[in-house]
Amino acid sequence: MDKNTFDILYKDTIESLRAHRLLDALNALSGLIPESEELAVTREDYIRLLDYFKQGLPDPDRETLFLQFINKAFLLSDKAKYDFLKTQLGTCFNRLYxxxxxxEFYQIAASAPYDRGTYEQVSARLKDETLAEAQKQIILSALTLSVVYLFDAYKIQLLLENVTSSVLKIRARALSGLVLGCILHYDRLSRHADLTARLQLLADVPDFCSDLLTMQxxxxxxxxxxxxxxxxxxEIMPDIYRAASKMTQGKDLDFTNPDELANLDLNPAWASDEEVDNIGKKMQALADMREQGVDTFYTTFAQISKTHVFFSDIKNWFTPFSLRHSVFGDRGESLSDLSGLFEMHAAGDTEKFGMFLMIDQLSSGQLDGIKQNIRQINEQQAALQDKIHQTDAVQTIAEEIRFCMQDLYRFFxxxxxxxxxxxxxxxxLSMVDLPLFKPILQTKEALVLLGNYAFREQEWTLAVSLFQKLDATMQGPEILEKSGYCCQQLKEWDRAIIYYERANLMRPDSAWTLRQLSVVCVQAAQYDKALKVFKQLEMLEPENANILLRYGECLILAGxxxxxxEKLFKSDYLHSDARSTKALAWCSMLAEKYEQAEKYYKKLIDKEEAQAVDYQNAAHNAWLLGLLNEALARYRACLRLRKMDFxxxxFFVEDVEFLNKRGKTNDDIQQMRDALNS
Incomplete structure (x- = not known):
């Protein structure tokens, strides 16, 4: 069977089962596994149940039997998918199989859904205190990989049993697999009462709740x-790369000489160098991104993974890092001095392998230079820690979770x-709406944390959706303001108005909220409401030229x-600029005070920063004054700024109504266009 046919039949099967359309599901399954005796027996038994149903005979077990048939059909669909996956040549799963x-890694990753006996064997192995922690990590990653491909309640249970491990690396790998399994197969998972009950109990485990929030x-x-x-x-790396030329005091630097690299002279002029100050900011931004969980090594790693045969082996993507790995051969011991890299820079397993595979290509002299640099930096850090009475921080569960997810993302x-x-x-991928995890992830603290995280990243749709999961009683003015701002960025003006108005009720006379509310009211063409807001703003800041200007602009729009x-003259008096001049000119033209408008338009287009629209409006005004040559000159200036030859x-489409109201017919407008093009 080709992949397209399988995908269609499998999708029909799963959708039918989720909707409890059992006969439709069995029909689709007959296309997937036409020779299955189990399917034939299941169909016969279900038809027999339907016969009882059609006869109206009492059957107290009918609902229980129906659910058993549904579960049986799910298991048959799992078997069909497994049998199909393992035969698809060239695929990742086929390689695993x-x-x-x-x-052991491949045996677990490519295994069919477990029965009770296999589950107990693997569970005992994970509990075996004599088994190396590294091997346990490999087993958990294999279980994760298997669960991504196929739902398996027993494998999810094995992952569940290890999410509270005292060993952080084991705990993080187990949690990664459990979370992916829950998100990808929640509908199936919810049909296993014993498994869901165990998951619900974890809501009372503080460490698990914290880990789950970190994972989200x-x-x-x-x-x-x-x-x-x-x-x-x-944005960041180009400036950092350019900083290489600033690393010495003008002398030629041999980048292949480890002695020179180990003894770089700092440039005293850097302190006053704006460019280098910018580099410092970019370096800090890079560090901040890493602290926030950004995979700053992704691009570099992508190149390494394409060129090094090590990453052709699936298992190597999930193997805990060790310099004793066979890939390093007898050079592992000589590279051990470089482990200090990860005291300065915590990293996940694939990143460590990637970095050391790069380093392994260097000459002995280059390695010695790097080692010397690492020793110096570590000594400086140790001295600083002594001064402030700190010790090296143990790698945290948050870091382990970050590295696990980064490694998984890189692999897939x-x-x-x-x-x-x-x-x-x-x-x-989100767990927030999964019923099992709502008690953990839909608390006020969790939703505010997640929402603020999305807000800082300018993920407006996600941020507002998280904020609005909060009960109305938990939505303080800050949450409402941020919700309004998200909708404002999404140009959802009416929603933004609602949030800003609610925020204003809770925190009256907030100038910031009123300013944003005025903007969205104008955008929504709710001018009456906007004018009321501007009146409040003017009372708060009567000498604010910008508020007065926007107030005047809104009055223009309101007719x-x-x-x-009155507002525009005062704004121009307090702070005259191009925007106030433009508003006064446009308002004068709307009021048919063309001579007054001409004074402002001349002032406006005399400036170098005059825009195309300024020339076009100034041309309209000149035309209305009967100054045809001036009007033509201004229209042509507008075209030049728009880089148009004709x-x-x-060209006049947006202003036809305006010109019609002032006596210019459609034919007049077309003739003006022809005059411009003649």
Missing amino acids: TLRETD LQLMRTAWTKKDESKLRD SLYRYRDKDANPFASF ESEAAF APAD
């Missing part, structure tokens, strides 16, 4: 990897034989030109 006899933050961060990569590539995004259809990161003059058909 092919290697299943060679290593990291899932959000991981979803923004491409955006972060773009920011690093376009970069592994050369990856299965795109199986990438869990192809869509946004109150005479009232607008007036297009729609």
